[in-house]
Amino acid sequence: MRKPRRAPAPVREAAPIAVSVGAATDVGLRRQSNEDAYLAQGSLYLVADGMGGHVAGEIASATVISAFTDLSLRPSVTLDRLRETFADAVARVAALPVGAGAGAGTTLTGVAIGSLDQNAYWIVLNLGDSRTYRLSSRVLEQISVDHSVVQELVDSGELTAAQAATNAQRNIVTRSIGAGSRSEPDYWFIPAEPGDRILVCSDGLTGELSDEHIRSILNAEPEPQAAAARLVREALQRGGRDNVTVVVVDALSILGDLEGDETIPRHLTAVADTPPDFDDTIPRDRLTDGVNHL
Secondary structure, eight states: OOOOOOOOOOOOOOOSEEEEEEEEEEOOSSOSSOOEEEEEETTEEEEEEEESSHHHHHHHHHHHHHHHHHHHTSSSOOHHHHHHHHHHHHHHHHTOOTTTTTTOEEOEEEEEEEEETTEEEEEEEEESSOEEEEEETTEEEEOSOOOBHHHHHHHTTSSOHHHHTTOTTTTOBSBOEETTOBOOOEEEEEEOOTTOEEEEEOHHHHTTSOHHHHHHHHHHOOSHHHHHHHHHHHHHHTTOOSOEEEEEEEEEEETTOOOSOOSSOGGGOOOTTOOTTOOOSSOGGGOOTTOEEO
């Protein structure tokens, strides 16, 4: 009698980027509840900052993060799946009943791990004034662009960045999920490199610490959890006027990162399959080499 043969184990897709992650959040020193929510696992690293006050803001941000949980379990994410899940998150917030978050809104920012033409990429998405940064070769670069009244005034030349930081309208966002606002995120493809450090944060961090202060902490703390905890701690020491949430993601290695000649340098790789219906909400002349805005 022949013994039954064991079925071969399914081949699991390898993640394009191997990462080490740290995350921290705090209600702050002046708020009664934490309206921030975050996701830091698998292929997705997101922060949502709820608006609408107390329970409503908490529910909106938690609802959006929950919509992305299943997608995060995949080793990598495509732009189409990210857009589909974002649309689902918008629908979930719109369907919240009265008294359980109806009318509330939330920002959303962060990165997904993806690949294109066998190259590993960070896919950045952003809506609102939470932020996503990349630290590379000890240089900190803000990838996301705030959707806020003061950012529009900076873009038009009416305010400097320093003036925007203290302007009375600095907390007014022009796009969000819910709250009667435009729910149209920006997306970018960023070629990933070993040693990249991604920072995803709510404005409770950037409202207290300057970019230079943030850069110095990210460079001083080699472990992502220590970096996240220190960023939150120092934001509280500077005033803690808002909820503070930080996710730090380190790229340890890149799958298929081969030595040898590349026809196109990685930092200049073009996104070849950009869907034709994408509208550039930010002029391309504002972008730096290696950051492809969709």
